[in-house]
Amino acid sequence: MGRVFDWIDGKFHVKAPHKRFLQRRIPPGLSYMYCLGGASLFFYLVLFATGLLLSMYYIPSETEAYDSILRLQREVNLGWFIRAIHKWSATFLILFILAHTLRVFYSKAYRSPKELNWVVGCLTLVLSFASGFTGYLLPWDQKAYWATEVGTSMAGTVPGVGQFLINFVRGGFDVSQATLIRFYSIHVLWLPAGMSILLWSHFHMVKRQGIKKPL
Amino acid sequence: MRRRDFLKGVVKAVLVSMACISSSVAALFIYPASVKQREITMYECLSEEELPRRGVRRLDIEIDNKGRRAAVFIVAHEDKCFALSPVCTHLGCLVSFSRHGNAFICPCHGGKYDVEGNVIGGPPPRALTRLPMRVDKGKVYIGLKV
Incomplete structure (x- = not known):
């Protein structure tokens, strides 16, 4: 890779130990159906990035929330665009995770020794619904x-x-300010943190266990 | 038991109890400190002459000076007059009255109630809540929990 990367790797030493994961053999006969998980990751990253941007303008308050969304849509440069990307990526994330789940189910890739990875994947799906x-x-x-x-x-x-x-x-008897700030906290801190941990372990197990040979 | 195993057990017990204590503290912190027990407050909403003679009338009661309103239905049916809460007993949406069907209909999941508030269709488990109503010196008061 490039000189800058090599210089950084000179301090980090990640390239050599990761070589056998990054340059591993994959079974023959893989199709585009095996890209659904990667596509989900792509949308997760897009959501993460656009979410970071949106959080700079959104105000999680009973009196301000709706107005801040209107401002975001009308006044903020490209606000409508970033918000639309966030919204559509959320839809596609759910769609692609579901499709990925079906692919794994169909190709029986949930069987031992990958059963824990199936569980982690299902938890990720639940957390994305929660998001x-x-x-x-x-x-x-x-x-x-x-x-x-x-x-x-x-x-x-x-x-x-x-x-x-x-x-x-709800953080109270009915849906109120307490609910809004609670959902905001869960949406921008708890769930992304939880999902990042789950995704890391998901990919770690994929690397360790390899990709299952297609049926 | 060897000393090493004993100490291992002790360390494990300490760690597990620390995890239990800290997660209970966190759960306690997240749970709302005071869930307000709602008292019924009687709101003056209209005069006795304005009560409907027959049929259903929707009323928006102003509950504070910030412009917050609560909707109620006043129903006059077979010589009785009573107030119904518009909150659907299924999942809490607000029902509306359909004159055409002579029924309260919830827009969320199609719950249906007759003019007395009894369930006649859809998923609601209970009839619409009857609100306390009192007529005093020509004025009508309706009790709301807000």
Whole structure:
């Protein structure tokens, strides 16, 4: 690789130990179906980058949230563009993870010794659903509010602990400022942190265990 | 038991209990400190003459001076007059009254209630909540938990 990289690698020493992962043999007969996971990673990275940008203008407050979205759409340079990319990447992330899950399921790649990687992948899918759900509230418009009202009310149908769960999720009795800031925190800190750890372990296991031979 | 195994066990126990304690502290921190127990407050909303004689009337009650409003339905049906909460008992959306179908219909999942608030279709588990209503010196008061 380039001279700058070699200089950095002179301090880090990552190239040599990673060679056998980066230049590993892959089984013959792989198709584009084996790129779905990589495509999901691409959308995850796009979401991460555009999310970093959006967080500079978004204000997670009951009185300011909606106005800050309007400002983002109308006044901020390319605000509409960055927000649209974030929105569409979120849709495509879910689609591609689902397609990837189907591919893994169809090619029976969840079997031992890859069973833990299947579990990690499913957890990633759950966290990406959670990201979608928490991100949906943030525009703080009618659709966002009522979707969250309905979504969090579902927790209340759990027998016995329903109301406790609702309070826990909403941070109060109903969907309010407490819910908004809670969802914002989960959306921009907890879930990306959790997903990054899960994705790292996902790829680590892929490297260690290799790609399963197609059926 | 060898001393080494004993110490290993002790260290493990300390680590596990530390993890338990810190996660309970975190959960306690995340749980809302005061979930307000809502008291019923009676709001004056209209005069007795304005009560509907027959049918359903939607009313927006101003609940504070910041312009927050709460909607209620006042129903006059078979000589009775009562107030219904518009909150769907399924998942909390607001129902609207359809004059055409003579029923309350929830836009979210199609819950349907008759004019008395009883479920006649869709997923709601219970009838619409009846709100306390009082007529005093020609004025109508409706009780809301806000």
